[in-house]
Amino acid sequence: MTCQEFEQLVAELSTDRLASARTRVVALAHTASCELCSARLIAEKKLNIGLSALAENSNREQAPIRLKQSLRAEFEARHATKSRESIAPGVARFTVQHSRWAKVRRLWTWELFTADRRWQAAAAVAIVIIFAVAVSVWRSRETPEQSAFLIVSPSPEVTETPAPSKDIAPRLAANDAPRVVVKPKQAVRPRRQSPSQADKNDLATNYIPLSFAAGSTISNESVVVRVNVPRTTLIAMGLPLSVERGNEMLKADLRVGLDGVPLAIRLVRQ
């Protein structure tokens, strides 16, 4: 036997996988005369011992018991579904849904929550957080414009009186606030003066009396004019608006007395 032939047999020789007993004898005889092949055989045997030790070391390893329990539950769920499918389609549908729900629930247990799924879940959570932050930033940018309405709308200081009564004048809610008497709408030539009924949905506030009309009682007729007013002007008139974006134009209905003096103003949605 040559060293090359021995090299091809040595692994099987060391693990007793050689089919032929005669080949084994010839191979072992070769090691007696060849130092190299003898060392090679010894190395193979050492390797066998190492591999056996490793195999023995991990021979007791097995999957955790909870995995068996979850697989058994999975088996029973699947076969329950199959058997119900043969009984009634409606019941089967319910079982399939139940089975899907069971699968979703299992996703959140550590049994099925593998490393990959953990990463996927973390990515999903990160996306949700980013989306929430983006929405919050977007809403915070919207806030100044909306705050104008929010600040103004809860404090309607002038209320319009019911149409038929000419004697009843609306009063301001606060005692120290300026008083404005506004004629009922019917007396104020409604077709020309006031916005259309459809526009009522666009109103952001009720009428707010203007400071320079404070204390005056108006008995004359008044007209309503829709105007675009800079935000800064409205602030100067005493309206409680945010000073941000002061140059922004806001739409408003201005109630003007027949003497040309503005009496009250209300904001209209853009």
Added chain:
Amino acid sequence: MKLTATPSDEALLRQMMAGDANAFEQLYDRRQAGIYQYALRMSGSHTLAEDVVQDVFIEFLRDANLFDSSRGTVVGYLFGMARHRVLRRLARERKYVSLIAEEQKEEMRSSGVPDGFVAETDPLTDIERSETVEAVRQAVLRLPEHYREVVVLCSLHEMSYEQASEIIGCPVGTVRSRLSRARIMLIEKLQLLRLTGVAFAQSARTRSEV
């Protein structure tokens, strides 16, 4: 005395497909450890091994009817599924596995354990040490995957070449030659071949010829 014959895997599979949960459990008990150990020895990761066992048996539950007894055994079918998953996971987590291996290697170095298990005294004494087992484990894990799997199947699981070729899906001759090459690589990694200068030169020449 009454003897009860142990049902074959195929018989258990038939019962399982008929809805017998106990048959499934019996089959699981019989085969889960082998698959777990195979995945563990291939990857060195308990987490991965657990995932593989779970995935294999869930798919087995779903597609048990796809098993064709004319093409192989149930155990071969299960190991084939496990092999597919292990290789896919290893490809995906290659960096993770190598990082762990390097960490363990570093730990071994810092604790004074040699990279291989060249024994200054009696090799058998050294081999019995748990550190040596760890050295062999790391050497196996550092083999290329197609060499590692033949070592795991033939040397650690003690499967025949035929069984290994059924699982891997390659000819028996390929399994044999891969195993031979894998063992040479392990011997080199573990520095088991201690030769004199002349013999070493001869060894190098012979291996290059082979």
